[in-house]
Amino acid sequence: MAKNIVKQDEDIKKKSNFEITIRLFKYMKPYKFKVFIVILLMIFVMACNIANPYLLKTAIDKYIAGDDLKGLLKIGIFMVGINLIAMFASRIRIKSMASISNNILLTIRHELYSHIQKLSFQFFDSRPVGKILARVIGDINSLQELFTNSVTSFIPELLTLICVTIVMFSMNYKLALSAIVILPFLALSMFFIETVSRKRWQVFRTKRSSVNAFTHEEFSGIRVVQSFTFEEKKSKAFVELVKEMMGAFMKAVKLGDLFWPLIEFSSGIGIVLVYWYSVKLIDKGNITVGTLVAFTSYIGMFWRPIMNISNFYNSLITNFAAAERVFEILDTKPDIVSIHDAVKMPRIKGNVEFKNVTFSYEDGGVVLDDVSFKVNSGETIALVGPTGAGKTTIVNLISRFYDAQRGEVLIDGKNVKDVDIESLRSQMGIMLQDTFLFSTTIMENIRYGKLDASDEEVIAAAKAVGAHEFIMKLENGYHTEVNERGSRLSVGQRQLISFARALLSNPRILILDEATSNIDTFTERIVQRGIKKLLYGRTSFVIAHRLSTIRDADRIMVVDGGKIIEEGTHDELLRCKGLYYDLYMTQYRFLSEGA
Known part of the structure; x- marks a missing residue:
């Protein structure tokens, strides 16, 4: 290839x-x-x-x-x-x-x-x-x-x-x-x-x-x-x-x-x-x-x-x-396909488990090495660690964008390899740092999360995440056309629209991969309310380098060298004075010096 x-x-x-x-x-x-x-x-x-x-x-x-x-x-x-x-x-x-x-x-x-x-x-x-x-x-x-x-x-x-x-x-x-x-x-x-x-x-x-x-x-x-x-x-x-x-x-x-x-x-x-x-x-x-x-x-x-x-x-x-x-x-065969007798994934409750998962990319070394953990329904799990540690790979395996070479990824006790891919991914909401918007109206971009949603449902989702106010200030409100990839909007505005889209889809498992990294402090305060609404009642995985945004997570997993080396709440990990403590204190000193 x-x-x-x-x-x-x-x-x-x-x-x-x-x-x-x-x-x-x-x-x-x-x-x-x-x-x-x-x-x-x-x-x-x-x-x-x-x-x-x-x-x-x-x-x-x-x-x-x-x-x-x-x-x-x-x-x-x-x-x-x-x-x-x-x-x-x-x-x-x-x-x-x-x-x-x-x-x-x-x-x-x-x-x-x-x-x-x-x-x-x-x-x-x-x-x-x-x-x-x-x-x-x-x-x-x-x-x-x-x-x-x-x-x-x-x-x-x-x-x-x-x-x-x-x-x-x-x-x-x-x-x-x-x-x-x-x-x-x-x-x-x-x-x-x-x-x-x-x-x-x-x-x-x-x-x-x-x-x-x-x-x-x-x-x-x-x-x-x-x-x-x-x-x-x-x-x-x-x-x-x-x-x-x-x-x-x-x-x-x-x-x-x-x-x-x-x-x-x-x-x-x-x-x-x-x-x-x-x-x-x-x-x-x-x-x-x-x-x-x-x-x-x-x-x-x-x-x-x-x-x-x-x-x-x-x-x-x-x-x-x-x-x-x-x-x-x-003639190129898809690497990730539903097996012949794949069953439809029932409504996801949100229990996630990794059993001795090992993964490596085609042209690279081992990214995850014998990783195991359990997440209960409704928990918010934060994944932190150095760049390239394997955080994004974990959520990609949950969504089955890749398959592990060894081990099992289970959702509600079912191996993701054994269920129909569409029925699995349709119950997941994924937000990335690089927000993608289509060349259409803001209304249609939000409605992409639920194609049969009414205008009222779209507006309600935008209000919930704090996007309604800036949208209404645009020349045509929700019917404002955005350019390819949403270049007419700021990075923060594009992310707010993506939050609304994710909320509208009502996913059972939510993945936020550096989704708030490009939002300024003022906008972050506005969107935190929307994030809390997004996280409520569903299993969530949040990847963040800005550690202040994940202090309220139920559990924080510290990933380094393809392994989970620390796990606990924010306060527990600070008391351990391990890698999380070092990362947090480094950011704190950096912000203090910048201030």
Whole structure:
């Protein structure tokens, strides 16, 4: 799996052409009747095109040679009629296939999006968001041409090629052989180009993914970039990435552009051989002028589908790299899933127990080492300790965002691995230090905690946590639109909205991970009342570095080095004069000196 580094190229597992083709065309199965109709229309159009040279031969050899003006007029009207019908049929089949292709892309995009939502934090920890977006948007868009051309170009052109070849051999097998003698050379050349070209397109898409990831990261952190005047440095890095992407693109395109010259060269050689040989046959009286004219038309019809099929093949090579990238994520199995016979989690009472839990991240050392504790329903547990001690990991295991390598995490006596994930998480409220708000109104952001909540319930939740007053001062009150991530609001205001959202969801287990760290002292006093209401009647886990905010916790667990080294109330831990005492006194002295 790729590392979470923007500039590092992704390592995509190569799949065979056959495997990708079969998998892609399975998406056409729901539209098989519509595709069948499209194919029938294409067969009709193809039959009309193939009939034209033969009708022309008949007109020359029979009606012109026989001076039959009436017969010539009839065949002319007939040719105009069938070609008009063929034109409308072709228009209908192109529109129909475009609609089918768009629906297929919608299906694949939705399948990919839904699948990514099910993947665990481990997946998102290992790759930048921009590289994921590149799969969902750019790579899937690249498949549209493939689906459209596969039916509207490849199938009719292949059928045309087969039919034209049969007609040519039936007319004169010697002329037919002279026309196709160059095909083995063309096939070998195309095979060589395909082998090298696909690798180059894979490199290009990987480079483009890195550019997307870099751009996403750059604009997400634009405040940091501008604050430290990093614009020029970032611009240079962007230019370097774009140069690498364009270099990879040019290498792929230059090789891909050899397809057309090869086809044109082979076509020219074939036509020269046919004319050279046909002159001898005409001199000997073995063929008529009409036959030569018709055969010349069929030669064009023979090489045109080869050109179009080659173009489709070139497109296939280009887009196989995109398909591989999409399937690479679809084939990534979620680490955290509900077991086959998982039961629905009943209404949680709030008893939590860790039994000899050991956990480590994929690319790191042991974070939790044989941790055991019990929490009773309704208790408020504070987790404190140095950064990286394992506090957040504990609450992530309770929510089952990760699974412990050893030991058990129990809620009301049930192992979290044995219950349905959705029924477990739907009864939990999680608030993080980095509060996320969506690009919609404040009302809708709070209602995210309970989608069927009335406006009155939303306002009541906001009042309970002290958010109502500042919301009403905004231009449109609760209907004020917030920007992406809530950038129009202060950090403290965003956290107050998150408190209201959490209260509205009425969780059975509440997790506050540094949720008050960015609130100023004045706002903290206001929100403490809301926090007490949030904590009342439910099991709560509070992670805080500001120790003054957790003095009233029922129990404080001090985590260090992956173990719980101290446990007790605020007063009890101060009397022990251990790590908690040192942390508390350090903060007290710091605040006193600052004062």
